[in-house]
Amino acid sequence: MIRTILINAQGQISSGGAELIELWRTQPESRIWVDSQQADAEQERDILQTFGCHPLAIKDALRDRHPPKLEEFSDHIFILYRGIAGFDAGLNYTGQSLSFFVGERFLLTRHPQAAQSIDRLLADNGGIYLQRSPAQLALKIMHTSAGIYLDNILAFEERLGELEDELSEAGSDEHMRELMNYKSRLVKLRRTFNYHKNITDELRTGEYAFFPDDENMRHVINDLHDRFERLHSLTQMFYDLCGDLVDGYISITSHQLNSTMRVLTVITAIFVPLSFLAGLYGMNFEYIPELKFQHGYFILLGFMGFLAVGLLWLFRRMRWL
Numbered sequence: 001m002i003r004t005i006l007i008n009a010q011g012q013i014s015s016g017g018a019e020l021i022e023l024w025r026t027q028p029e030s031r032i033w034v035d036s037q038q039a040d041a042e043q044e045r046d047i048l049q050t051f052g053c054h055p056l057a058i059k060d061a062l063r064d065r066h067p068p069k070l071e072e073f074s075d076h077i078f079i080l081y082r083g084i085a086g087f088d089a090g091l092n093y094t095g096q097s098l099s100f101f102v103g104e105r106f107l108l109t110r111h112p113q114a115a116q117s118i119d120r121l122l123a124d125n126g127g128i129y130l131q132r133s134p135a136q137l138a139l140k141i142m143h144t145s146a147g148i149y150l151d152n153i154l155a156f157e158e159r160l161g162e163l164e165d166e167l168s169e170a171g172s173d174e175h176m177r178e179l180m181n182y183k184s185r186l187v188k189l190r191r192t193f194n195y196h197k198n199i200t201d202e203l204r205t206g207e208y209a210f211f212p213d214d215e216n217m218r219h220v221i222n223d224l225h226d227r228f229e230r231l232h233s234l235t236q237m238f239y240d241l242c243g244d245l246v247d248g249y250i251s252i253t254s255h256q257l258n259s260t261m262r263v264l265t266v267i268t269a270i271f272v273p274l275s276f277l278a279g280l281y282g283m284n285f286e287y288i289p290e291l292k293f294q295h296g297y298f299i300l301l302g303f304m305g306f307l308a309v310g311l312l313w314l315f316r317r318m319r320w321l
Helices: 019-025 041-050 055-061 116-123 126-132 134-170 173-203 215-280 296-317
Strands: 002-007 013-016 031-037 069-072 077-087 093-102 106-111
Touching (some): 055 093, 069 173, 077 134, 077 173, 116 126, 126 134, 134 173, 215 296
């Protein structure tokens, strides 16, 4: 599916499909945004070649997976961004490569699945940002995408608070599995946001022709950079919190296990001498002097009871119980 927005020299905005590309060619002062979603690979390649995109950039754009990056060519800048196909407050995340080709008069975007940020701007305000410059439109798409990331990550904070309460009240292995899943997802998100932060770090240098070093552009880039930096710090903080919850649960479990083992050890320590006495007088020797003593049975039981009570008193005194 090819979707386009065209702005002519008079500022009139037109929306359509691939047919607007030819119209853009005939209007030197016009600007165009061409978005390609789930389009045929050959058609996408033809469109990118039509705009003079570099073959290496086209190859990277058409790959299924590639780390985010920024490359400058003679007549355009290529940005590979990690976009969103699906994301929720449980950090269930489906990412996709979102390619930007930013020229003086054009912006080309390419993604294999629906992109929420692009759909929003195609439906509303995309033409306004294109009128300012294709570079500002590209930054606005990334800013909108970062906002979707941010909303869901902040919503995850509520679930993390609930999980902390559940662990303190009645933790279980299910909670541990959930926390470990969150840690894995947060690591992936943190890596993605670090890539994006590096892209905005490069753009802040002001060395890229299609991102001019003026006050307005610096403000837009700095705003986007701050958002990625916040995302990166939040994912790091939540990752550390998940780790603290895991360590806390393990500590509580270990303490409970130690308490149980201490009780079992005390019980064992009490019954070992009693078992010894029972075993001693249970031997089948014919001549055991105490066997013929009239009150020997009761004396032995009394001694065993005294021994058990004495050990209990000793363990309490030593604060083992």
